[in-house]
Every structure is written in structure tokens, then in C-alpha cells.
Amino acid sequence: MELGIGIGWRPEIADAVEALPGIDWVEAVAENLCADHLPASLVRLRERGVTVVPHGVSLGLGGADRPDAGRLAGLAARATLLGAPLVTEHIAFVRAGGARTASPVLEAGHLLPVPRTWAALDVLCENVRVAQDSLPVPLALENIAALISWPDEELTEGQFLAELVERTGVRLLIDVANLHTNHVNRGEDPATALDELPVEAIAYVHVAGGVEKDGVWHDTHAHPVTGPVLDVLAELRSRIAPPGVLLERDDDFPPPAALAGELDAIRDTLAARRAGAPRPAPRPSSAGPPAPGTARTVRPGNGAGDPEALRDRVAVAQTALLSALVAGTPAPEGFDHRRLGVQSRALAAKRADVVAKVAPELPEILGRGYREAFLAYARSRPMSAGYRRDALDFAERLLIAGLPADEAARRRLTHWWQDRAAARPPRRTAQLARAARSVLAGR
Template sequence: MKLGIGIGWRPEIAEAVEALPGIDWVEAVAENLCADHLPASLVRLRERGVTVVPHGVSLGLGGADRPDPGRLAALAARAGLLGAPLVTEHIAFVRAGGARTATPALEAGHLLPVPRTWAALEVLCENVRVAQDSLPVPLALENIAALISWPDEELTEGQFLAELVDRTGVRLLIDVANLHTNHVNRGEDPATALDELPVEAIAYVHVAGGVEKDGVWHDTHAHPVTAPVLDVLAELRSRVAPPGVLLERDDDFPPAAGLAAELDAIRATLDADRGGVRRPAARTPKAGCPVDAAPGGHAPTAGTVEPEALRDRVAVAQASLLSALVAGTPVPGGFDHRRLAVQSRALAAKRADVVAKVAPELPEILGRGYREAFLAYARSRPMSAGYRRDALDFAEQLLIADRPEDEAARRRLTRWWQDRAAPRPPRRTTWPVRAARSVRVGR
């Protein structure tokens, strides 16, 4: 399936995307689309013959629990609505805790890395098969960027992806910016990863920008694409001609001319190696290694692990990590404390930014004090039910504390909260009762 050159469609740049020359296809975040109708911009693009691919961010296929049927049905509905030739998601977990671990359910609000172990691979593969059976079109999965590494990993990224493809037949969405991010943050060589993964399984490629701060690369999707990322794209192009390449941009959007210039740089990188595709290095077969295999895929230890026990093992590990990141619990053994602190701050900052987007009235009401107030709230209240609920809970906590101090602002915040949550403002007794209830439900 040939896709060509595309760009991530976002409402903020919808008009610019429609006007850009040479756009063969676009990708839209599935969760941002209504189930029964499309934005007018996407309708016009489809009428012009532009392919639209839904890109999911909330399935959490790398998590310990099986995929939620409702989320799968929603993704399938978007694929049908768009007439999409495939759908895409991520190799990541986005939530943890709950009944399987007898701990409160927590949401990351972000894509977190799956440990590259045989146990995590087994769980991921079963989840992928469930998803494939529920979707009307093929599924492709994206490698993610990460600030942190799991201890005692047993496979490299390329080996992990190769195993996943071998066991499930899933396609790959390779993000070259994420390969660069993992090079800076985790010392992983992009060329080695490309040599180890099955490039013939690539459905398409993401290219995005980021920025380096204090030795850490932040995959922001809000900065221009850098030369090192284009170098990784050239490495990939030297191994295979990708069916599609897409520019991602999620924030701080440049004028249309800036988007066009980035697309031109991508085209130039692809054209520079045209006709010079070399055969990738031979991969070492890993298929068939058991979940009890020792590091490096050696012979298994005695016995096999029951599937539910395997999921429980992964669940405990992921819940411990996510709790340390968003609830301030102790850092699990083997993790880099400094990197976890950076990731924790990044999660809180992203949470504040997204809440400001889904509820723009809050920063308007609170003014310059919004961010400080939200980050203070986030330190004591991990997210458990999505960003819109998070916005309501944040406003509720402020009102219970008789904030903001300005009476006019407090009245506006009260009206905003009442319009969305309840006819009466919350009382000081409300918050402890709801907090206790959430813990009981999580258990």
C-alpha cells in the first residue's frame, strides 16, 4: 500500500494542511474525532482523494490488561467513518493499577515504555491479537520515545519489534524521531535498531521535531525537525523505500511556509538515496524463544508461566513505575532516580498543558496562577479518569479550598464547575469522601 508524503492533521492547522501542495495523505488522532461525523476539513480532504489514517493514543496495548472492548470499538468506528486502509497505535502502556494489583487505577496521560522482556512481549502479543481481531482493517504499531529505561531488559528495541512482527504479523509504524530520542536518552544506536527490525513490515514512517535540554532529548512535536532526525530517516531509506512518510506537529505550529519547508526537507532526504537502497543486515532469528528465556534468548528455565500470572507480574511492575511517576511513591529498584524525576516533571507539565486545552476557561479564570496551582494539585492527585475529569477535579479542589482568592474569579470558577458537574458548589467534606471512594473503587 503506497501512501506517499503526508502530514498530521490537527484542527489548528486544518486550513494550512488543505492548502499545502503535494500532500498525499493525512493522519488524525482517533480520540479527537467524533464517532458520528467528521470535521469539514477532513471531509473536503477525503473528497479530493486524500487518504486519512486514524492514529490511536489510548489503547495501551503494552499494558497488563487486555484491550478495552469499548476503546477498540471506538477505533474501529473511526476507521470505518474515514474509510481508512489501516489504523495505527503505539507499543506502550498508558495506565496501570486497578483490580489486578489491588491498587488505585492510575492514568499516565502519556505513552510509557514497555519493558523489553519476554514476559512483557508475551502479554503485548496477546493484546495485539485481540486488537487485530476487533479491527476492520490492518493494524500498525509505533515505537515510542522514552526518557527512562527498564532494568534487566532482555532484548534490544530492534529484536523486540522483530519478535512482535514474527508472532503477530502486525505492521510497523517507525518513528525516526523516536529512534533519535532513544539514541540521546538511552544510548541506543538507530542504525543497529534498523538492522535488527524487519523493515519489510513498515507501513509508514513518522518524522517529528524535538529539543535537547541538559543532555535529555525531549520529543516535543513542537519544534522543527532537526538534521540528526533526518539522518536517521536517510539510514532507514538506505534499507527500504518506505510506503509513506508523515510529518508530525502537535503544538507551536509554524506558518504554512514553515510546514512546507519541513516537508521539502523530508522529500529531499528521501530523494537523496533514491536508487541506492541496500539490503539490510541479516537478522538473527529470535522467534520461538519462551517467556521464561534468560537474557539473550538462551534456554528456558524450568516450567512455563500461566498467562494470567504473567499478566499479574507485568501489572505489578507497571503499577509500581507509574505510581512512582505520578503519585510520589518510592522508585522501584533498578531505575535511574534522576531520569524518573525528569519524566515525572514532564508528565505533570503535559497534564497541565492538556487540561488547559480541553478546558481553556481555567487558565483564563486563574490567569498567571493557573500553572502553579495545577502543578500543586497534580502532586497530590494522580489522574485516574482522563483529562476532562481531571479539569473538573482540579476546579473542585480549588473551590473546596476557597480559591482563587479573588471573589469575582471564584464566582466564575463556581459557575464553570456547576455547568459541567453539579448544581451546587462543592463543600469541604466533598473532597475526602470522593478521594476515599476512588481508592475503594481502585481496589
């Protein structure tokens, strides 16, 4: 299906997205949509004939456990509600622990890389097939950006993606910004990855901005798209005309004119490469996907052994890594300790930022002390049940410790926590009475 040029729809820029010229389609984060009704902005876009694709972030198809049936049903419901031609997710794991490791479930709050090994690929492929059977439309999977590398990987990114497509028939969502990120952070050549993966399986392409700090590229989705990212897009365009290309922006949204300018830069890159040199010859690769007509080499682990034992081994490895990142346990052998530290700090910072968004009253009540207090809490309290629960747990820990020191702020925090932790929210009259008592108490 030809999608054209699109942009990530976010509530903060909904009006701007509707007004942007030349938008053929939009992508919306599936978990931010209700399963039974749509925001008015998306309704208007659909009435104009704009395609809307739901983009999932929480399935964790690269994890050791099979996909959760409830999460799959929710993604399917959103696809049906939107009349979407496909749905997308990520090649990543987002949680670990649980019954397979007899340990608490840990949530990363982020997309973490799957080891490029035959064992991890076996688990991923089965999870993808489960998801495909549960969804009403085709599934496409996105390559992710990473700060860290797993030790003893057996496949390159392109080879891993090629094997995944060969075994499952899944489509690909190629993020060129993520290819650039992995070039800076892990020394992986984007052109080589594009040579090795099956470009004909690409459903669409993501383009996003980031920033480099101390030699590490951070895929922020909060900065302008850079020249090197557009260069990777040009590399991809030299191989195939992608059915769709989408600009992602998740934070620090610029004025509409700046978004329009980034979209124009994407269009110019695609047009220039289309009119330029022919597609370069693929680089030879001794371990890459076979040429047409040749036999595929069966590698150790391709469907061999006990599937549950395989999942258990993957679970132990992923739990050890995630625990080191969010709970301060020792780093697993073979990992770069400095990079693990960078990733750990980035996860905590993202967690603080997202909690501030889902519970904006907390930074309002705590003022400048919010971030320091939250990061101190996060060091000893891994997230286990999502950001809203995280916000409640953070507030509870502060109150148990007798914080904040200011009595009025502590009273406001107490009321905030009580309103949200109760089984049923207080009625309007109770809220007004409480507010009146707070005013009187503050005199």
C-alpha cells in the same frame, strides 16, 4: 499500500493542511474525532481523494490488562467512518493499577515504555491479537520515545519489534524521531535497531521535531525537524522505500510556509538517499531475528506458564513505575532516579498544558497563577479518568480550599464548575441570568 507524503491533521492547522501542495494523505488522532461524523476539513480532504488514517493513543496495548472493548469499538468505528486502509496505535502502556493490583487506576496521560522482556512481549502479543480481531482493517504499531529505561531488559528494540511481528503479523509504524530520542536518552543506535527489525513490515514512517535540554532529548512535536532525525530517515531509506512518510506537529504550529519547508526537507532526504549509496550490510547480532531458513530459538516465557499470573506480574511492575511517576511513591528498584524525576516533571507539565487546552477557561480565570496551582494539585492528585475529569477535579479542589482568593474569580470558577459537573448543562436562559448576576455583583 503506497501512501506517499503526508502530514498530521490537527484542527489548529486544518486550513493550512488543505492548502499544502503535494499532500497525499493525512493522519488524525482517533480520540479527537467523533465516531459518527467528521470535521468539515476532513470531509473535504476525503472528497479530494486524500487518504485519512486514524491514529490511536489510548488503547495501552502494552499494559497488563486486555484491551478495553469499548475503546476498540470506538477505533473500529472511526476507521469505518474514514474508509481508512489501516489504523495505528503504540507499543506502550498508558494506565496501570486496578483489580490486578487492588489499587486505584492511574492514568499516565502519556505513552510509557513497555519493558523489553519476554514476559512483557507475551502480554503485548496477546493484546495485539485481541485488537486485530476487533478491527475492520490491518493494525500497525508505533515504536515510542522514552526518557527512562527498564532494568534487566532482555531484548533490544529491534529484536523486540521483530519478535512482535513474527508472532502476530502486525505492521510497524516506525517513528525515526523516536529512534533518535532513544539514541540520545538511552544510548541505543538507530542503525542497529533498523538492522534488527523487519523493515518489510513497515506500513509508514513518522518524522517529528524535538529539543535537547540538559542532555535529555524531549520528543515535543512542537519544534522543527532536526538534521539528526533526517539522518535516521536516510538510514531507513537506505534499507527500504517506505510506503508512506508523515510529518507530525502537535503544538506551537509554525506558518504554512515552514510546514511546507519541512515536508520538502523530508522529500529531499528520501530522494538523496534513493540516489545515493546502496543499503549497508546488516550488523551481525547474536540475539537478533534468525536469518531466512534457520530455526527460531524458543526463549523462556514464550507462551509458557499461567497467562493470568504473567499479567499480574506485569501489572505490579507497571503500577509501581507509574505510581512513582505521578503519585510520588518510592522509585522501583533498578530505575535511574534522576531520569524518573525528569519524566515525572514532564508528565505533570504535559498534564497542565492539556488541561489548559480542554478547559481554556481555567487559565483565563486564574491568570498567571494557573500553572503553579495546577502543578501543586497534580503532585498529590494522580489523574484517573482523563483530562476533562481532571479539569473538573482541579477546579473542585481549589474551591474546597477557598481559592482563588479574588472573590470575582472564585465566583466565575464556581459557575464554570457547576455548569460542567451537573448531570445536565444549564439552559441558555439560566446561563444569561447567572452572567447578569455576576455583572451586578461586581459593581
